Amino acid sequence: MPGIVHVVDDDASYLSAIQQLLEASGYRVATYASAQQLLDRQPDDSKGCILLDVRMPGISGLELQSRLTERGSKLPIIFLTAYPDVSITVKAIKAGADDFLIKPVGSEDLLSAISRAITRHRNVRALDGELEALRSRLSTLTSRQRQVFEIIVQGKTNKLAARELGSTERTVKAHRSAIMDKLQVQSVVDLVRIAERLGVLGDKDEPNAIG
Incomplete structure (x- = not known):
């Protein structure tokens, strides 16, 4: 109808x-x-x-x-x-x-x-x-995953993210993988789009390749 x-x-x-x-x-x-x-x-x-x-x-x-x-x-x-x-x-x-x-x-x-x-x-x-x-999907992220999400959508490398969080690159990569699973996306580009749509994308630094 x-x-x-x-x-x-x-x-x-x-x-x-x-x-x-x-x-x-x-x-x-x-x-x-x-x-x-x-x-x-x-x-x-x-x-x-x-x-x-x-x-x-x-x-x-x-x-x-x-x-x-x-x-x-x-x-x-x-x-x-x-x-x-x-x-x-x-x-x-x-x-x-x-x-x-x-x-x-x-x-x-x-x-x-x-x-x-x-x-x-x-x-x-x-x-x-x-x-x-x-x-709803974003709300399923843990506080640490949310921190990683907000850092990587700014274009920062895993190394910079690890340094900022006082963690290791391996841990950041594990968090990033879990984040992609929870948000049902396949790439960082998709993560950035989600951040833009939800208004949680901060000012971007100079773009760096995510390793």
Whole structure:
């Protein structure tokens, strides 16, 4: 399934029309007559997106966006409004909105915006999952292995690493082998890439061949 589209709008006829369009296009749809309804139901943010009206009684679209952010929701938000306002558009985009569409919006434009938002969300979640897996593997290193890891990703030789740690080259090589096994990589280059992705790569010294 392409994902769940959560539609928040106080106009019942508009909700019905949007639901018919999206379901005909293969989406599952959840509709809410107010922002509070969506907050009360706490939708799963693992997939899909939110179509959100800007002006509604009670909690406005921008206020809902802020509350969802506070709750840690990562569902992409596409704003819909019949009253374009540059300042509101800027606020919404700065706060992380995926798109801002003006009613009436054409079916193709709406479906394209939804597809882009869901695809981006899926890609971000995939990257987050990869990073979490890398962090999990990194956490399995012993304190000494972590020290060796942080030294060798700076391009230092085994000899320099051993000297810095007050150890021997043979011991450093053994640690490096164990580190590669735990992190499931085949080369120091792969270790450096992991360090860069996780933000644990310090300032590099002049590059040296790792022996």
